[in-house]
Amino acid sequence: MAVVLLAALTGCRQQPESAAVSCSLSRRGVALGRSDGIEYAYRDHANHRVYVSSDAGIEVWDADNGAPVGRIHNIVGSTAIVTAPPLNRGFAADGTTGAIKVFDLDTLEIIRRIPYADPSSDMVFDATTGTVAAISAVARDVRLIDAAAGVVVGDVRLAGSPRAMWSRGNGMLYLRLERPARIVRVNLGARKVDARWPWAACKSRRDLIDH
Template sequence: MKMPLRLAAVGVLAGCALAPAGLAAQAGPYAVVDKWVLGGEGGWDYLLADSANHLLYVTHATRVEVVDTTTGKPVGAITGLKGTHGVVLDDEGKYGFISDGGGNVVVVFDRKTFAIVNRIPAGTNPDGMAWEPSTKTVWAFNGRSSDVTVIDAVGMKTVATIKLSGKPEFPAVDGKGAIWVNIETKNTLVKLDAKTLKQTAEWPLAGCESPSGLAIDREHRHLFSVCDGRKMPVTDGDTGRQIALVTIGEGPDAAAYDAKDQLAFSSNGEGTLSIVSTAGGKFTTLQTLPTQATGRTMAFDFATGKAYVVVAKMGPKPAPTAATPKPRATALPGTFTVLVIAKK
């Protein structure tokens, strides 16, 4: 997480209206087709779609909301947390893992009952996470200690802590043991080996400022970082060569890739969803879809082709004080909402 509520780039949009007229949608196939009001209080971070079980996990302050994607209704919650960031799931349908940044732990929950079954110590402020299937490990990237905690999901214990060159953001995996993660403070992309538990490369992200979200095209081994300054660098995951630098919306924080339609997505805090075609090795913006200001994180459901973007209306920014010289607006209670985006 870049900062609380990830609103650095969109603070001027505290009223949370729909995307401004200057960001009108380009002609394209996607639209906002539904809105699920979850309500409650507090900020949020990442969300994750469980396609097989038709569930959406949404981090929300000190809890994780669980929503049935066929009805849009909450079906449960994981509670008793201190400050949630991300969720990953094992590949056996048994456990889920939450990065509880406020507690400096990775919380393990039962996917059938949503009950917490374990808390595993991590570094300082675990944030972005990845499930690495070839080694059955969970990788929790710690924002404040600039390292990654590697957890054996079978033994439920930490097996390594790997130091990084700067503050990590979101990771991506190829399913075969390679892991990549954006380093926000260095504007770089790091590659790690899950089998040797070592860093194998670090590459500059030219034209990128403060990379956050990351997605992967596993077939072509292309990586899509999203950056402040309206840029999405596309990187060769084996060589580190930059293949393209695509213009996207401002204030991005999450990325996704749809292999079926060869599309890369960036959810942007300004209130847009950038949809980039990668077909034929060409990287062109297919559509800029208005969503709602603060819509900076998202999840993509690979089974249905739907994207989910979380938003809320924001209250006025408090006046500066000596203790808080740069105060930030907070989400208005009851306005926490999931936007459902699909082909028309």
């Protein structure tokens, strides 16, 4: 039986040699009744749901009591999931095709397919601009998607390979790059990189997001 720890869960991978998906800051667990093939988990705080991907699809659970809500079919081995609650839309990377699939939060039905060359390794939703940003471990860019229309509006070229990204939802996106090791800030409204910092200069994510 898998246990997802929920208090601070935002998007965590399964720990090696363990059936549990967890975050270090979590304080409360909900048993999900399965332990096989868990690939990724994402918590939608606004709607009190947890999305858990596996080789069988994406299962949706109630974050408060652990009750099953439903399943999203035809998305296998997703490594990135994000929701846009104001738009009643969700986005999930398909681990087999690389496409980003858009689904309705109420029906859990897939309503659109957005081509992407490589499976996305991370996605975030920025409410200020209504943008979903996606990165992969291969491409040296950030794909920007109009969350309401479900269409690609641009790609921002990066000077290195993105390994992680985060946002406060204020129109600014922060990414950690490798080769060279640095942090860059993408202005989502202008769709361009507008600031850079060496990774060694930042002691924590808060140092970056406070800029």
